[in-house]
Amino acid sequence: MTASAPRPAAGPDVAPLGRMLWAQTWSELRIRWRIPAFSLTIVALPVLFFTFFGLPYAKHTLPDGTSLGAYLLASFAAYSVGSVMVFGFGIGVATERGLKVDVLMRATPLPPYIAILAKVLNALAYALLSLVILIGYGIVVGGIRQDLTVWLDMIVRLLAGSVPFIALGFAIGYLCGPNVAPAVANLVYLPLSFASGLFMPLSQLPGFVRGIAPYLPAYHYGQLGWSALGANTERLPVSLAWLTGYTLLFLAIAVRAYRQEESRKFG
């Protein structure tokens, strides 16, 4: 069906993508901020966990001379960024699908990749906020001292390496409904973090956990945080290769689930 109605003024055919991205990111930030269940947990939980599992050892040192406090702060920093990604995308995408926000958005001129990019920028902003609060807490309350460049290095490494958890979040968001997604995200992410040595050093964990840890994504992600302190136990390219592999795996699952829903909904 064709309708011909000439545009009166010779304006642009389409709106600028940069403005769309900015407006979309800003509105995502506001949406997240107004859901206390999200904004509080992503900020408060890592601080809480660090208080229980990290603060008591803040003044200890590891055999290689690394501050155990800084090591654990790096562990929980990794946990924190991963949780923003897994919970933010997993629950966020599942909720939007539940509200059928995606149906209307598909009919607007907003390109899907701009919508996804806005979500990624939004998640990175919240991850950064969470890291600044957690590290600030470690410095002020735990008295953990490192050069500023070390902290900045850690933040950059963790944000840049968070891609596999974005992919995992998308996979959960497209596989689960809005009521199931929070449970699945917890059931996947908490044991994963624990078994990867993010809650306590691997040397403290049972033997069989130490055996499986090197195959888990959060273990290799933790290495990125520890590497900023020079306390990583595998070479950086090895960690990055594992993380890339997991990104591809989770993306494949997410794309498959997305396509299945697409053909069911829009045939």
Next chain:
Amino acid sequence: MLGPNGAGKTTSISLMLGLRQPTAGRARLFGLPPTDRRARSRCGVMLQESGTTSVLTVREIVDVFRVYYPAPLPAERALSMAGLTEQAGARVGTLSGGQRQRLYFALAICGDPDILFLDEPTVGMDVEARRAFTASIHTLSGTGKTIVFTTHYLREAEELARRIIVIDRGAVIADASPQELKARVPGKKITLVAGRPFAPGELDGLPARVLHVVGERASLLSNEPAAVLRELFRRGVDMVDLEVTGADLEEAFLALTRRSEDAA
């Protein structure tokens, strides 16, 4: 686009918007694939099965949508046309069903589109909202906008449309102006109760379509109720009760569909 539930109205709209892919044939909007951003930038959409986030305010979400379009309406104008000026600061989650429907209308028009697709726009609107909506539709079509909307109310189609396409079970049954269509659809329904059960074939040969006959009760559709009654009296049918009403759409459709099946 007029048709009973399940006729294929929403599917048609989805095909025109590129939300579904046709199994055969192709859809073009402004000569472009409907998924093309240039085509999308010129159309506004109101869908039945869709939602928006609940934590933004009405004004905020209208402002975000305006950025998607190259030459949007001022937000105040979109809100006032939708009758939402007073609710501008309210969170979407607090809106009533009718107000939410008006919000979807505001989102559809905020980009100042050349063509509007509205799928069952008045569902859930109260009388006043419906009146405001009708006025906005007339204003928009007066400024040269093309408006495609679906409904299953014949009256609504008559009131708002210049051209009505009747569809049923995925096929176009009629494509005409409201006046032509009205002439083709039996306009009156005759319900009567006779003194004794009707004999088989007793109602044949009347200028009417027999809807159903059960015992001494019968209902018929016709454009000439007076002629039908005259003929019934001439045949000596003894009537206990008689009612002549405007035919409702469901029955009118039935008549149209049967006619097309008879022809086939």
